[in-house]
Amino acid sequence: MARDLDIVSPRGRLTRAALAGWAVLIYVFLFAPIVLLVVFSFNSNKYGTFPITGWTSKWYGQVFHDYQIRDALTTTIRIALEVTVVSTIVGTAAAFPLVRSRLPFRSGIRITLVLPIMIPGLLIGISLLVLFTSVLHQQLSPTTAVIGQAVYTTPFVLLLVAARLQGFDASLERAASDLGANTYQRLRYVVMPLLAPAILAGALFVFTLSLDEFIITLFLIGSHNTLPIYIYTQVKFGITPEVNALAALLLAASLTLMALAFVLPALVRRAVRLVPRKAGA
Amino acid sequence: MASPSSEATQPADVALPLGRPARRSWTARVGEYVGFAPAIVLFGLFFLVPLGLIVCYSFWQTVDYNVVHHWTVDNYRYFFSVPTYVKTVWATIWVSVVATLLTLAVAFPFAYWLARYVPRRYQKILLVLVILPFWTSYLLRVYSWLNILGAQGAMNRFLHWTGLTDQPVSFFLYDRPAVILVLVYLYFPFAALTLYASLERFDWNQFRAAMDLGATPATAVRRILLPQIRPGLTTAVIFVFIPILGEYLTPQLVGGARGVMIGNLIVNFFQGAQYTRGAAAALLIAALIVLLLTLFRRSLEVEDPYGT
Incomplete structure (x- = not known):
C-alpha cells in the first residue's frame, strides 16, 4: 500500500490528514439534518425549531392520536403491501428470461426495464396522470398510486434477482433434472431456495421505497393521503413539532426495514443451506 | 424455464x-x-x-x-414565448450543472480517501454510513433542511450566537444557493458510491510509478488516475444530473420563488389542467436527458448492470 510513501513524505501525511478531515465534515453534513430532525421531535418548543425549551415525548403522543395520520398510515401500508406483491412477482418473473434467454434487442429491453429508475419520477407521475384521467377515465385512487409506484420499484427487484440468477450455477438445475425432478420440483426445491434471499431483499427494498415514495404518489393518489403526502401538505404551512415526530418515526421505520433487507437474506441463505442436507438425510 | x-x-x-x-x-x-x-x-x-x-x-x-387531437407546435411556441419560462429552463440547466459539479467535487476527495487510505475492512462500514441517509425518505431529507436553513433554523441561531447578525437572515432559504446545497446533499451518495466503485479497482502502484518517474501528485491524478476512472465519473455525472433535471420537491420546499426549476413549471401546468403545455415542458426535460445520454453514450457502453 501507499502507507510507506506517506511516512517518507510529510506532505503526503498532510494530504492524508486533510482528506480524513474532509471525510469527517462529510459525515457531519450527511447526518446533521437527520439528527437535528430527531432532536427537534423531542423539543417542547411548539414551533418545532430552536430554541430547545425542554424535552418531551408529547408530540409522539399527538401523532398516535391524530386520525388523519392514522388514515394516512393505513393507506401507506396498504399501498406498500400491494406494491411489494406486484413488484416482487413481476420483477422475479422477468428476471428469468432477461438473464437466460437469447433475446433479440437485449440491451434495448434491458434499458427499458431499468429506465424507470433513471428518469425523474415527475415524468412517470404526470404521464400516468394523463393516462388514467384523460384516456382510461379512471378515478385517481390508492390503486392508481400502486401502479405508478410499481413501475418505479419493479426494476429494483429485477436487478437484484437477475444479479442472483447470473451468479447461479445452472448445472445445479441440470443435476436436479438428471435425478428426475420435473420443472415444478426444480423451481420449488432448487431455484427458489437459491433465489429466496434476493427476492426477500427485493421485497423489503420495495416496501421501503413505497413507504417513502413521494413524487409519483403526489400525482396519482387523488383525495387520499399517504404519510409522505400528509407531511408535505403540513410542511406547506410551516414546521410543526408533530410533523417532526412523525418524520422521526418514518425515518426509524425506513432504517429498520433496510437493515432487515440486509440481515434477513443472509439468515435465509443460512437456513436454506441447511434444508437440502436435512432432505437428503 | x-x-x-x-x-x-x-x-x-x-x-x-x-x-x-x-x-x-x-x-x-x-x-x-x-x-x-x-x-x-x-x-x-x-x-x-x-x-x-x-x-x-x-x-x-x-x-x-x-x-x-390537432397536431401543432403551439405548446412549444407558447413555452418559448414566455420569458419567465425560458429563464427557468436556463436556470434549471445552470442549477443542475453547478449542483452536479459540486456533488462530484465534494464526493471525489472523499471516495479517494476511502479507497486509498482506509483499511479495507473499514471501507464497507464507512460506505454503508454514506448510503444510510439515502435509505430514508426523500421527502424527509429535503424537509430536514428546513430545520437548518429556516429563519428560526440552526444556521441563523448559530450566526446570532456568534454575534454576526442580530436579525434572522432569510438568505439561506428560498433562493438558488439553498436549492443547490440540498441537491448536493441529496445526490452525494450516488456520486460517492460510483466514484468509490471505480477508485477501488484502481491500482495505486501505477500512481507511485508515475511519481517515481518524476510526476507531481497533481499530474499523476490528472494523467494516470482520471483517464482510468472515466467510466465511473461518467456514470456519476449521469446518475446525479438526470434526477436533478426533473427535481420538483427541493425547489418547491427550499427554493421559493427565486429557486423555481422546470419541474415546478410542469406541476403548475398540470395542476392548472393545462395538460398539453405541461407535456411540452416535460418533453423538454426528456430531450435534455436524451441529449446527455447521447453525449455520454460511448462511455456508457462500457457499463453493464449485470456484468455480462
Whole structure:
C-alpha cells in the first residue's frame, strides 16, 4: 500500500490528514439534518425549531392520536403491501428470461426495464396522470398510486434477482433434472431456495421505497393521503413539532426495514443451506 | 424455464451436454419468454404508453379544457414565448450543472480517501454510513433542511450566537444557493458510491510509478488516475444530473420563488389542467436527458448492470 510513501513524505501525511478531515465534515453534513430532525421531535418548543425549551415525548403522543395520520398510515401500508406483491412477482418473473434467454434487442429491453429508475419520477407521475384521467377515465385512487409506484420499484427487484440468477450455477438445475425432478420440483426445491434471499431483499427494498415514495404518489393518489403526502401538505404551512415526530418515526421505520433487507437474506441463505442436507438425510 | 409448459421437453434438454440445447420445441421457446408477460403489461401499458402519450399531448391542443387531437407546435411556441419560462429552463440547466459539479467535487476527495487510505475492512462500514441517509425518505431529507436553513433554523441561531447578525437572515432559504446545497446533499451518495466503485479497482502502484518517474501528485491524478476512472465519473455525472433535471420537491420546499426549476413549471401546468403545455415542458426535460445520454453514450457502453 501507499502507507510507506506517506511516512517518507510529510506532505503526503498532510494530504492524508486533510482528506480524513474532509471525510469527517462529510459525515457531519450527511447526518446533521437527520439528527437535528430527531432532536427537534423531542423539543417542547411548539414551533418545532430552536430554541430547545425542554424535552418531551408529547408530540409522539399527538401523532398516535391524530386520525388523519392514522388514515394516512393505513393507506401507506396498504399501498406498500400491494406494491411489494406486484413488484416482487413481476420483477422475479422477468428476471428469468432477461438473464437466460437469447433475446433479440437485449440491451434495448434491458434499458427499458431499468429506465424507470433513471428518469425523474415527475415524468412517470404526470404521464400516468394523463393516462388514467384523460384516456382510461379512471378515478385517481390508492390503486392508481400502486401502479405508478410499481413501475418505479419493479426494476429494483429485477436487478437484484437477475444479479442472483447470473451468479447461479445452472448445472445445479441440470443435476436436479438428471435425478428426475420435473420443472415444478426444480423451481420449488432448487431455484427458489437459491433465489429466496434476493427476492426477500427485493421485497423489503420495495416496501421501503413505497413507504417513502413521494413524487409519483403526489400525482396519482387523488383525495387520499399517504404519510409522505400528509407531511408535505403540513410542511406547506410551516414546521410543526408533530410533523417532526412523525418524520422521526418514518425515518426509524425506513432504517429498520433496510437493515432487515440486509440481515434477513443472509439468515435465509443460512437456513436454506441447511434444508437440502436435512432432505437428503 | 419459469413455465410448466416447458416440462414435456425437459428430458431431451437434459440429455444434452451443458452447452446450449440444439433444438427447442415451440412450447419451450414460449416458456422461455413467458416470464416477461407481466413485465410487458406493467412497463408497456403503464410506462411506455404513458410516455408516448406525453409526447402526443405536447403536440396537441387544449381548447376549453378539452384536449383536441390537432397536431401543432403551439405548446412549444407558447413555452418559448414566455420569458419567465425560458429563464427557468436556463436556470434549471445552470442549477443542475453547478449542483452536479459540486456533488462530484465534494464526493471525489472523499471516495479517494476511502479507497486509498482506509483499511479495507473499514471501507464497507464507512460506505454503508454514506448510503444510510439515502435509505430514508426523500421527502424527509429535503424537509430536514428546513430545520437548518429556516429563519428560526440552526444556521441563523448559530450566526446570532456568534454575534454576526442580530436579525434572522432569510438568505439561506428560498433562493438558488439553498436549492443547490440540498441537491448536493441529496445526490452525494450516488456520486460517492460510483466514484468509490471505480477508485477501488484502481491500482495505486501505477500512481507511485508515475511519481517515481518524476510526476507531481497533481499530474499523476490528472494523467494516470482520471483517464482510468472515466467510466465511473461518467456514470456519476449521469446518475446525479438526470434526477436533478426533473427535481420538483427541493425547489418547491427550499427554493421559493427565486429557486423555481422546470419541474415546478410542469406541476403548475398540470395542476392548472393545462395538460398539453405541461407535456411540452416535460418533453423538454426528456430531450435534455436524451441529449446527455447521447453525449455520454460511448462511455456508457462500457457499463453493464449485470456484468455480462
